[in-house]
Amino acid sequence: MASIKKDVNGKYYFVMDAGKDPITGKRKQVKRRGFASKKDAELTLSEIKLELERNKEISNIANLKFKSFITQWFNAKKIKLKPSTINNYEDQLHYNILPYLGEVKTKEINEEIIQNYITTLHTERGLAPATIRSAYGMVVEVLKRAIKKRIITEDFLSDISLPREVKRIRVWTEDDIYTFLEAPKRILNLTRHYIGFVISVQTGMRMGELLGLRWKDIDFENKIIHIRQTLARNNDDSFDFSDEGKTASAIRSIYVSQTLITELKKHKSLIDNEIMINGNSYLNYDLVICTRIGNWVHPNNFRRAFKVTINQLDVPKIRLHDLRHSHATFLLSKQVNPKIIQERLGHKNVNITLNTYSHALPSLQREAISKFDDLFTDRDHNL
Known part of the structure; x- marks a missing residue:
């Protein structure tokens, strides 16, 4: 809630409850002073309300489990994929992504979680480097969207270590x-x-x-x-x-x-x-x-x-x-x-x-x- 008032100097101001910060979870107030007219104050207040609505949307997405976030991404991406590619993506999701990252909240995903995920696929599952890189490629595409939406505040993807892929092509002379x-x-x-x-x-x-x-x-x-x-x-x-x-x-x-x-x-x-x-x-x-x-x-x-x-x-x-x-x-x-x-x-x-x-x-x-x-x-x- 917010109301616009005039101070002792004849300037307009407002104080607004901005709800919880989508990242920290703490409540915030937005204060603005020094408006020459009530109309100027109303215009700024409207802009802030729109921004808060966007933040609220981000907060809702950030609290989604990763399985919901990546599923939304996949359903949208299906439109431009061939049936065989869709089948491959579904296999990666079912076997190599959701069992490890599906229950984690999107906003809580960090470098440590992703690196442990890669290590698990490599050491415990013994997957081929190419398979790991393929699964990780899907995860990266989704996480980049989360970073762009400010659901994740730090871009740590460049610091992730992946197993080296050695391509051995056998050919005839x-x-x-x-x-x-x-x-x-x-x-x-x-x-x-x-x-x-x-x-x-x-x-x-x-x-x-x-x-x-x-x-x-x-x-x-x-x-x-x-x-x-x-x-x-x-x-x-x-x-x-x-x-x-x-x-x-x-x-x-x-x-x-x-x-x-x-x-x-x-x-x-x-x-x-x-x-x-x-x-x-x-x-x-x-x-x-x-x-x-x-x-x-x-x-x-x-x-x-x-x-x-x-x-x-x-x-x-x-x-x-x-x-x-x-x-x-x-x-x-x-x-x-x-x-x-x-x-x-x-x-x-x-x-x-x-x-x-x-x-x-x-x-x-x-x-x-x-x-x-x-x-x-x-x-x-x-x-």
């Missing part, structure tokens, strides 16, 4: 790739999904992009594969087709070799024959990689087929996703411009490409600097 591409000559009962692995190592396409690839997305004449559809996981762990890529740059076109075009034509003959045999019972999704009746292939089955295939060959054991890494590393070793590799892989920018495949750069640097030795050698020969 040029000889390994050649051995793998010779698989039809070495394996009698080769999986029907082998064509997908060939596409991957020759284009760097992601698994979801491979499993969503349609024949109409392949320009045989101009030797181009257009990435326009992916197989993506839904919130309920089912799968469906999506016309959205992992990033905006994921929707792209990739030039391919004549060798791959030839293999694709052979595979299309197999598919056309199955369509004729199955007739109306064939599920014509127009997929390049599909079951015998045209249905999409579950990612687990695709990975399993890859594992079985490489177990029959004299090549290092790598993950299916490492075919994408092998593609990029091979091109780097052939001095292909990283910008071209970035576009083929669908990375958001070239820095991601360079950082991801930095393991290949030392050998390229040695090769680059050797050009100066060649310069002097050539000059010496000409003398």
Whole structure:
């Protein structure tokens, strides 16, 4: 409550009960003096009341438990997330965030609480650094909102220590790739999904992009594969087709070799024959990689087929996703411009490409600097 009064000097003033401070919890009074007119005092009083209402809102949020605050944030963020990303966020919340921070009041979260949380995930749970960083990234985004709203008064986030993430990318050499591409000559009962692995190592396409690839997305004449559809996981762990890529740059076109075009034509003959045999019972999704009746292939089955295939060959054991890494590393070793590799892989920018495949750069640097030795050698020969 507040009332405007005139003092002995003819100036106006007011004293107002401002309620409790949202941070300290102590009651406050707001006093203002020296107004030349009552109208000036009323205007200032109205502004202060608006500010107090904002503070009251902050106080209500500050007393919320973190699980309520992060849930509000997540529900708003869902609008712009893909179903597969929503599913990943929900898993992080359920397993790696709420059990540890959910019952803490948002205003009470500090450096010690967050550091203990990170340490628990690392030492007691034994989670991979990448998983911890992913969960922490969500927490950080929410805490930054709390700091911006002055619910948390100190920005301590830059002082948090995270487990070091050591990325070990396993890739095939040029000889390994050649051995793998010779698989039809070495394996009698080769999986029907082998064509997908060939596409991957020759284009760097992601698994979801491979499993969503349609024949109409392949320009045989101009030797181009257009990435326009992916197989993506839904919130309920089912799968469906999506016309959205992992990033905006994921929707792209990739030039391919004549060798791959030839293999694709052979595979299309197999598919056309199955369509004729199955007739109306064939599920014509127009997929390049599909079951015998045209249905999409579950990612687990695709990975399993890859594992079985490489177990029959004299090549290092790598993950299916490492075919994408092998593609990029091979091109780097052939001095292909990283910008071209970035576009083929669908990375958001070239820095991601360079950082991801930095393991290949030392050998390229040695090769680059050797050009100066060649310069002097050539000059010496000409003398």
